[in-house]
Amino acid sequence: MLNKIFYLTVLTLTGLFFLFLNGNIQLSKEPLPPLGKFLNPFNGIWTSDTRSEKGNHTINLQGIKDHVEIYYDDRHVPHIFASNLEDALFAQGYVEAQNRLFQMEFLSRAAAGELSSMFGSKTLAIDLERRRRGMKYAAENAVKGWEKHSEFKVLNSFVDGINAYISSLSPKDYPIEFKLFDIKPEPWTVLKSALIFKQMSLTLAGRSDDIQNTNLLYYLGKADFDMLYPERQTIENPVVPTEHPFAFDSLYGKHQDTSAIYKHPILRTNIPRREKGVGSNSWGLAGKKTHSGKPIFCNDPHLSLGLPSIWIEEHIQTPDFNVYGVSFPGFPGIMIGFNEYMAWGETNVGQDVEDLFVINWADQQRSKYIMDGTTYPVDNRIEIIKVKGEKDYIDTVRYTRLGPIYYLSGDGTNDLAMRWICHDEPDIPEFNTFIQAMQSKNATMYLDAVKDFISPAQNFGFADNSGNIGLRVNGRLPAKYDQDGRFIENASEKNNWQGWIPINQNPQYVNPERNFIASANQVSADKTYPYYFTGRFERYRNKTINEKLEAIDDATMDAMKQMQNDNYSSKADDFVQMLKTLVSVEALDSHHLDLYKSLINWDFQYLAQSELPTIFEIFYDHLEANTWDEIQKLKDVADIKNPEDWRLLELILTDENNKYFDIISTPKKETAKDIVILSLKEALDEFSKQKNENKDMRWGAYKPLDIYHMTRLPALSEMNVHANGCSDAINATGISFGPSWRMIISLEDKVEGLGVYPGGQSGNPTSKYYKNMLDAWVKGEYYHLQIHTKKEEFIKSATMSLQLTPRS
Amino acid sequence: MKHLILFLLITILVFVVSLVFPWWIAGVICFIICYLLKPGYFTAFAISLISVFLIWYLKAYVNDAHFDHPVSGLLSNLLGGIPTSSVFFLTGSIGGISAGLAGLLGHWTRKIVTNSKI
Numbered sequence: 001m002l003n004k005i006f007y008l009t010v011l012t013l014t015g016l017f018f019l020f021l022n023g024n025i026q027l028s029k030e031p032l033p034p035l036g037k038f039l040n041p042f043n044g045i046w047t048s049d050t051r052s053e054k055g056n057h058t059i060n061l062q063g064i065k066d067h068v069e070i071y072y073d074d075r076h077v078p079h080i081f082a083s084n085l086e087d088a089l090f091a092q093g094y095v096e097a098q099n100r101l102f103q104m105e106f107l108s109r110a111a112a113g114e115l116s117s118m119f120g121s122k123t124l125a126i127d128l129e130r131r132r133r134g135m136k137y138a139a140e141n142a143v144k145g146w147e148k149h150s151e152f153k154v155l156n157s158f159v160d161g162i163n164a165y166i167s168s169l170s171p172k173d174y175p176i177e178f179k180l181f182d183i184k185p186e187p188w189t190v191l192k193s194a195l196i197f198k199q200m201s202l203t204l205a206g207r208s209d210d211i212q213n214t215n216l217l218y219y220l221g222k223a224d225f226d227m228l229y230p231e232r233q234t235i236e237n238p239v240v241p242t243e244h245p246f247a248f249d250s251l252y253g254k255h256q257d258t259s260a261i262y263k264h265p266i267l268r269t270n271i272p273r274r275e276k277g278v279g280s281n282s283w284g285l286a287g288k289k290t291h292s293g294k295p296i297f298c299n300d301p302h303l304s305l306g307l308p309s310i311w312i313e314e315h316i317q318t319p320d321f322n323v324y325g326v327s328f329p330g331f332p333g334i335m336i337g338f339n340e341y342m343a344w345g346e347t348n349v350g351q352d353v354e355d356l357f358v359i360n361w362a363d364q365q366r367s368k369y370i371m372d373g374t375t376y377p378v379d380n381r382i383e384i385i386k387v388k389g390e391k392d393y394i395d396t397v398r399y400t401r402l403g404p405i406y407y408l409s410g411d412g413t414n415d416l417a418m419r420w421i422c423h424d425e426p427d428i429p430e431f432n433t434f435i436q437a438m439q440s441k442n443a444t445m446y447l448d449a450v451k452d453f454i455s456p457a458q459n460f461g462f463a464d465n466s467g468n469i470g471l472r473v474n475g476r477l478p479a480k481y482d483q484d485g486r487f488i489e490n491a492s493e494k495n496n497w498q499g500w501i502p503i504n505q506n507p508q509y510v511n512p513e514r515n516f517i518a519s520a521n522q523v524s525a526d527k528t529y530p531y532y533f534t535g536r537f538e539r540y541r542n543k544t545i546n547e548k549l550e551a552i553d554d555a556t557m558d559a560m561k562q563m564q565n566d567n568y569s570s571k572a573d574d575f576v577q578m579l580k581t582l583v584s585v586e587a588l589d590s591h592h593l594d595l596y597k598s599l600i601n602w603d604f605q606y607l608a609q610s611e612l613p614t615i616f617e618i619f620y621d622h623l624e625a626n627t628w629d630e631i632q633k634l635k636d637v638a639d640i641k642n643p644e645d646w647r648l649l650e651l652i653l654t655d656e657n658n659k660y661f662d663i664i665s666t667p668k669k670e671t672a673k674d675i676v677i678l679s680l681k682e683a684l685d686e687f688s689k690q691k692n693e694n695k696d697m698r699w700g701a702y703k704p705l706d707i708y709h710m711t712r713l714p715a716l717s718e719m720n721v722h723a724n725g726c727s728d729a730i731n732a733t734g735i736s737f738g739p740s741w742r743m744i745i746s747l748e749d750k751v752e753g754l755g756v757y758p759g760g761q762s763g764n765p766t767s768k769y770y771k772n773m774l775d776a777w778v779k780g781e782y783y784h785l786q787i788h789t790k791k792e793e794f795i796k797s798a799t800m801s802l803q804l805t806p807r808s
Numbered sequence: 809m810k811h812l813i814l815f816l817l818i819t820i821l822v823f824v825v826s827l828v829f830p831w832w833i834a835g836v837i838c839f840i841i842c843y844l845l846k847p848g849y850f851t852a853f854a855i856s857l858i859s860v861f862l863i864w865y866l867k868a869y870v871n872d873a874h875f876d877h878p879v880s881g882l883l884s885n886l887l888g889g890i891p892t893s894s895v896f897f898l899t900g901s902i903g904g905i906s907a908g909l910a911g912l913l914g915h916w917t918r919k920i921v922t923n924s925k926i
Binding site for chain 2: 003004007010011014017018021022035036037039040041042043044046047171176180713714715716765766
């Protein structure tokens with residue numbers, strides 16, 4: 001008897017041990033990889049090698065019409081040769097899956113709010129936010145709309161290519177991360193591509209300051225709010241310059257009704273506020289300004305820098321087109337690139353396309369609401385979130401006529417519905433935008449090709465080798481009445497979007513007299529534009545770019561390299577000029593003088609090796625903290641934001657006795673000058689103290705760039721990169737974001753291109769192509785983009801080749 | 809001699825079958841062999857452990873040496889910076905201990921089934 005009990009105990013314990021090693025039992029909240037499965041040398045991590053990056057492979061596949069040849073070059077860029085568009089897109093899907101399968105899986109799960117199925121409860125809050133935002137609902141609507149268009153079949157070719165790769169994998173071939181998190185690659189679907197597209201929309205068009213503005217209006221009062229947070233900048237360099245007047249009126253007339261603006265604070269919501277610094281630069285020069293006499297086009301989107309990079313470089317050739325550029329893994333077409341005739345690229349448009357409305361509930365269960373005098377029921381969408389190692393989390397998201405209830409307050413008095421452009425079922429084939437764009441042969445074809453784009457609205461810039469340059473604020477822009485969408489409003493159709501601005505009335509221009517186009521996230525048009533424009537707009541980079549382009553003559557690709565890597569901050573320049581006028585040397589302690597003198601003699605270059613940017617940034621932080629103490633103290637009770645930096649400088653220079661300069665905790669009544677001197681002294685003290693503690697105060701070391709793997713595992717990331725730049729410089733490198741693809745195209749008869757991104761083509765962390773381009777990117781170097789190389793040359797020098805042949 | 813035969817039998821079978829089946833097949837094989845061949849409990853445990861430890865350790869080592877860019881370095885980083893050599897040892901140990909326990913259970917199951925004293 002005792003024998004049997006002993007035996008059964010050991011049997012049970014061994015069984016549990018096996019289940020633990022197989023990942024069926026989790027001992028901690030932090031899910032461990034299933035050690036048995038993971039370390040198994042026959043199909044665990046020890047088989048995730050890089051053999052797939054070498055050799056010549058012939059693969060028989062269903063789903064292609066004709067033979068496709070793919071040659072990888074020494075940077076692991078695939079050069080795809082296909083005989084028709086469908087096969088080319090099939091091959092694009094295939095190579096993206098081959099190189100970035102986990103990234104694609106991760107991004108689609110992140111968008112859908114399904115990360116907790118991989119990472120456990122620590123990502124539950126992120127998933128919940130995605131569900132309440134209606135990301136999957138938006139992607140499902142997108143697919144519903146896309147399916148109605150005949151062009152939809154090209155999307156299927158792309159998806160088939162991804163699935164052809166996935167189905168060729170046995171468990172031992174799964175990328176490392178799949179083994180680490182014990183998941184299997186699921187079959188790819190159009191919905192997953194739509195989710196990736198929505199994830200990009202979320203990054204670029206998923207933000208609003210409605211809550212902050214409403215709280216601040218309530219706490220500060222209208223006069224102070226208007227004074228501190230003016231809607232438009234005093235000096236603007238709009239994307240479409242002032243000399244291009246708008247010869248039309250708003251289709252919806254003018255109207256202002258501020259009575260619906262919500263008169264109560266929304267308080268603290270814990271809703272994530274998107275990082276400052278996401279943006280982009282793009283410019284094009286007409287032949288009159290270039291050495292070759294032909295246009296040059298440049299683009300560098302500043303997005304979150306991660307490993308693998310958000311971009312993948314590809315070259316695709318068919319008898320009808322020959323295109324080179326970058327694509328988002330999981331979405332077809334070339335987003336930023338060039339062909340033998342033209343180049344194109346995008347920068348983000350800051351127009352606010354996400355508005356929040358307070359819902360007036362008709363019952364305590366929040367199942368009905370009253371809007372414009374009518375009672376409507378909500379549609380409930382049950383969201384089941386799978387949580388690894390725990391039971392499912394179930395949430396009900398209520399949908400109203402305006403959109404999902406994004407924020408639920410405790411008592412239901414402040415529940416907010418979100419009107420977001422991405423929720424709408426598209427009535428035009430937006431998925432086809434980049435597939436069409438890459439086949440365009442001139443400006444007219446391009447403008448027609450991209451007209452169906454909806455969101456995230458971008459400044460689509462282009463140049464062709466017939467000599468044209470141009471730009472369109474491209475995408476759907478909601479037509480709103482004045483002040484609508486700037487604050488939270490009571491839910492009503494009157495204050496909702498009135499319709500869309502017709503695409504031919506979006507700000508746009510071709511071949512401007514000034515001989516250049518430029519966009520860097522500044523406001524799209526000046527105040528004469530007949531539609532209400534509101535949002536977040538950039539102040540400094542665009543000014544530097546425009547000044548440089550005005551001055552430039554005889555431009556070459558080398559000059560463009562220098563310009564994209566320019567680290568001058570006009571913000572630092574403006575603030576230090578102010579220091580020179582307000583601060584007399586006598587006001588400073590003698591031990592600060594040397595530092596102060598170097599600061600005022602600085603050339604405002606944010607160089608990794610220089611300590612001066614660090615001094616300035618510490619000073620600026622103190623200046624903000626000392627000035628906006630009244631506003632910061634609201635932070636404990638409500639979501640708020642500081643006034644913009646340019647407004648702070650304006651107030652210092654023009655309103656020295658403004659009450660906000662008074663520090664509330666001191667008996668003295670401070671003026672702007674007092675605050676500036678105090679902040680400067682504090683900053684110089686702090687800098688000296690940290691330096692005396694042997695801290696490396698050079699800019700690159702002080703604010704190093706961390707390039708994280710999506711999972712944020714340090715072992716897969718590149719941490720502590722010392723790079724030049726800051727978000728106000730053209731080289732807009734921040735702590736976790738920056739120029740994610742630098743591209744320069746000279747539109748000569750034979751188009752030439754240069755490009756680089758901070759990462760590598762392979763998503764496999766053990767591959768030599770995982771981050772091989774990072775050093776060149778940090779140094780500001782570029783690679784020649786081989787669009788003209790003959791196929792025979794690629795065959796000769798290929799590091800790997802794939803022959804995809806149709807299975808008969 | 810008997811030990812050597814047991815060792816070779818386990819080693820060859822585990823190696824061949826592991827090429828196709830999931831990781832736990834090593835344990836299943838040790839269990840079955842120790843059930844059928846009736847080694848002593850210590851032998852069942854030790855030979856299962858040693859065979860599978862060696863297979864896992866050496867297979868991991870050989871795979872890694874053939875890679876252009878070894879995963880051992882990545883794995884040691886993932887495991888908090890432990891020395892690269894101990895990554896192979898850990899791999900061998902996970903396989904070895906699970907197989908040793910399975911072999912021991914094979915021995916005991918035989919005893920239970922035949923009503924002998926453990």
